[in-house]
Amino acid sequence: MQSPLHSRLRRILLERSLNTGGWSYLADGQQSATEPTALATLAHCGRPEDLARTQNVDGSWPSVHPEAGAELPGGWSTSLAAIALLRTSPADPRIPRALQWLCNSRGIESHWLWRWKFKVADTQVAFNPDKYGWSWAAGTASWVIPTAFALLALRIGAQHGLVNSGVEERLRIGREMLMDRACPQGGWNAGNSRVFGVALEPHIDATAIAMLALQGTAAQNDGLVSRSFDQLLVRTRQCRGASSLAWSLLALHAWRQHSRPAGEITERVAQLERLLDSSERIVDNSTLAVSALALDAVTSDRNPFEVRR
Amino acid sequence: MNRRVFTGAAAGLAGGAVLLKTQMPPGVWAKDQRPVRSRVAILTATAYSDKLDEIVYDGLRLFDLNLRGKTILLKPNLVEYLPGVEVNTNPWLVGAAADAFLRLGAGKVIVGEGPGHQRDTQLVIAESGLERQLKDRRIAFVDLNRDDLVRVKTRSAYTNLHELWLPRSVVSADIVVSMPKVKTHHWAGVTLSMKNMFGIVPGAVYGWPKNVLHWQGIERSILDVCATLRPNFVIADGIVAMEGNGPLHGSSRALHRIVLADDPVAADFTCARMMGLLPEKIYHLEQGARFLGNGAVEAMQLLGESVPERIEPFSVLPQFRHLLRPAT
Numbered sequence: 001m002q003s004p005l006h007s008r009l010r011r012i013l014l015e016r017s018l019n020t021g022g023w024s025y026l027a028d029g030q031q032s033a034t035e036p037t038a039l040a041t042l043a044h045c046g047r048p049e050d051l052a053r054t055q056n057v058d059g060s061w062p063s064v065h066p067e068a069g070a071e072l073p074g075g076w077s078t079s080l081a082a083i084a085l086l087r088t089s090p091a092d093p094r095i096p097r098a099l100q101w102l103c104n105s106r107g108i109e110s111h112w113l114w115r116w117k118f119k120v121a122d123t124q125v126a127f128n129p130d131k132y133g134w135s136w137a138a139g140t141a142s143w144v145i146p147t148a149f150a151l152l153a154l155r156i157g158a159q160h161g162l163v164n165s166g167v168e169e170r171l172r173i174g175r176e177m178l179m180d181r182a183c184p185q186g187g188w189n190a191g192n193s194r195v196f197g198v199a200l201e202p203h204i205d206a207t208a209i210a211m212l213a214l215q216g217t218a219a220q221n222d223g224l225v226s227r228s229f230d231q232l233l234v235r236t237r238q239c240r241g242a243s244s245l246a247w248s249l250l251a252l253h254a255w256r257q258h259s260r261p262a263g264e265i266t267e268r269v270a271q272l273e274r275l276l277d278s279s280e281r282i283v284d285n286s287t288l289a290v291s292a293l294a295l296d297a298v299t300s301d302r303n304p305f306e307v308r309r
Numbered sequence: 310m311n312r313r314v315f316t317g318a319a320a321g322l323a324g325g326a327v328l329l330k331t332q333m334p335p336g337v338w339a340k341d342q343r344p345v346r347s348r349v350a351i352l353t354a355t356a357y358s359d360k361l362d363e364i365v366y367d368g369l370r371l372f373d374l375n376l377r378g379k380t381i382l383l384k385p386n387l388v389e390y391l392p393g394v395e396v397n398t399n400p401w402l403v404g405a406a407a408d409a410f411l412r413l414g415a416g417k418v419i420v421g422e423g424p425g426h427q428r429d430t431q432l433v434i435a436e437s438g439l440e441r442q443l444k445d446r447r448i449a450f451v452d453l454n455r456d457d458l459v460r461v462k463t464r465s466a467y468t469n470l471h472e473l474w475l476p477r478s479v480v481s482a483d484i485v486v487s488m489p490k491v492k493t494h495h496w497a498g499v500t501l502s503m504k505n506m507f508g509i510v511p512g513a514v515y516g517w518p519k520n521v522l523h524w525q526g527i528e529r530s531i532l533d534v535c536a537t538l539r540p541n542f543v544i545a546d547g548i549v550a551m552e553g554n555g556p557l558h559g560s561s562r563a564l565h566r567i568v569l570a571d572d573p574v575a576a577d578f579t580c581a582r583m584m585g586l587l588p589e590k591i592y593h594l595e596q597g598a599r600f601l602g603n604g605a606v607e608a609m610q611l612l613g614e615s616v617p618e619r620i621e622p623f624s625v626l627p628q629f630r631h632l633l634r635p636a637t
Contacts, residue, residue: 026451035513135516136520137514137515143516201391205429240435240436241435280440283452284455
């Protein structure tokens with residue numbers, strides 16, 4: 001049963017779809033972007049084919065398709081595209097190439113030279129470069145959100161038998177990377193726990209997305225993850241960002257068996273509904289789509305980011 | 310927050326990085342963009358309040374800008390919201406600037422920013438108080454991390470990027486106004502109007518943080534971004550600045566000044582001097598003064614007050630002690 005708000009969000013999303021297929025990030029944008037298109041596809045507003053046909057030759061997806069003839073290199077949004085296709089069109093032949101691209105992609109600190117440099121010379125940012133994950137763009141370091149999305153895509157792909165067993169090692173190191181980059185008080189930001197000796201604050205969306213990646217893994221019994229869950233609850237009590245709140249709802253829903261946050265979920269749904277009343281808060285189509293997904297998860301128990309055993 | 314990397318990492322082997330940084334060959338920029346003379350106005354402002362409306366308006370009038378019908382993009386520095394810490398360009402100043410440009414005949418004013426740390430831009434503008442200001446004054450905001458993109462060839466070659474994908478709203482604006490918060494910066498020494506332009510580079514392509522730029526070298530990237538899209542005007546928030554471990558974890562430092570300028574290099578040299586620092590020792594400022602704007606006092610026309618004669622230098626992290634102006 002869909003709520004009136006959920007129906008309204010989907011209606012706005014459909015109105016904003018581009019004539020050429022897909023969605024731009026912003027309401028008045030004209031260039032298709034992978035993140036809003038993947039999230040809208042998951043919200044059953046878009047056709048998987050529109051997402052699939054924007055794949056690069058190498059199996060990746062660029063984050064934006066800015067102009068005819070310009071193909072940006074693939075990056076972090078490949079994971080979201082793969083998740084969307086796995087959930088809506090699992091037999092699509094483009095999925096294995098996407099997952100293979102993800103398996104081959106890694107943060108630059110996985111290279112021995114940079115690992116050595118981060119251990120010996122460049123130590124102002126506290127992190128263990130042996131624990132690497134995925135980057136936003138090729139040739140750069142691993143960060144929390146791209147790593148979390150890649151872990152989710154590969155785990156879901158593994159459930160469909162679309163990745164080989166060798167991926168387990170990447171998943172393990174990726175999970176360890178997330179644990180290594182967590183803030184000392186729990187939760188995650190972009191991926192810097194401590195810089196120049198100062199502990200940094202967690203961000204709501206990064207915490208929620210990392211929690212989604214760690215659901216149902218051995219890490220869920222770790223004290224750091226418990227503290228992260230607490231951070232998520234505390235920081236979303238007065239949250240004024242719809243996107244952050246929607247990602248949090250998806251995470252709270254995925255963790256419902258483990259942490260039983262039923263009352264907290266109800267409160268945050270009410271918060272999200274209030275935030276979405278304001279037109280300037282739904283300028284971003286990704287926010288619209290992820291909010292629709294969050295509402296659908298808590299009302300209909302359909303959470304595309306939940307990895308069921 | 311940045312993951313520190315070798316300066317010039319992408320340029321090749323690690324051993325060559327320092328050499329590249331200090332010995333940039335001539336001809337690295339496409340065009341000398343320095344004006345014959347730059348105009349700078351230092352104005353006293355003691356608090357964030359609606360009194361800023363008149364101060365900024367009066368300050369802008371000193372420049373006699375031709376704004377008739379033009380589209381102005383204000384680019385404040387919004388990093389993230391930390392309760393009780395003056396991290397961001399204060400919303401009162403952004404609102405006052407928007408109002409002043411409109412009063413002086415601008416056709417349209419929009420505020421644009423692409424925060425480097427927080428993906429949830431809406432959360433940052435709500436928590437920072439900017440949302441309220443924009444709503445009250447009916448000013449539109451554009452998320453530069455997610456705007457449509459335009460490919461632009463870089464106009465200098467400090468990095469190996471060769472081209473940048475930049476937000477359409479910025480590229481198509483008639484006048485881009487960089488509105489930095491005056492702060493020290495633990496990687497670049499200072500973050501002023503030039504460093505503030507990092508925020509026009511879209512996170513959707515370059516990441517959160519904009520890690521591609523970090524791997525190219527932060528100061529080199531500042532130069533390439535500013536050479537490619539040189540801000541036309543600066544309104545710097547030095548009412549409450551930050552010293553020490555900026556840009557997030559430093560201490561508040563009241564300067565009680567705003568700095569207006571029609572040249573980003575002149576603005577940044579002036580701000581650095583007001584911080585008690587030696588701007589010519591800050592790499593991106595020193596290089597910027599060779600082709601982007603004027604650093605020499607003789608090339609600046611002061612329209613407002615002078616740089617205060619007695620300045621207690623800003624505290625800096627140990628690696629930036631060489632930037633401190635010696636006591637006279």
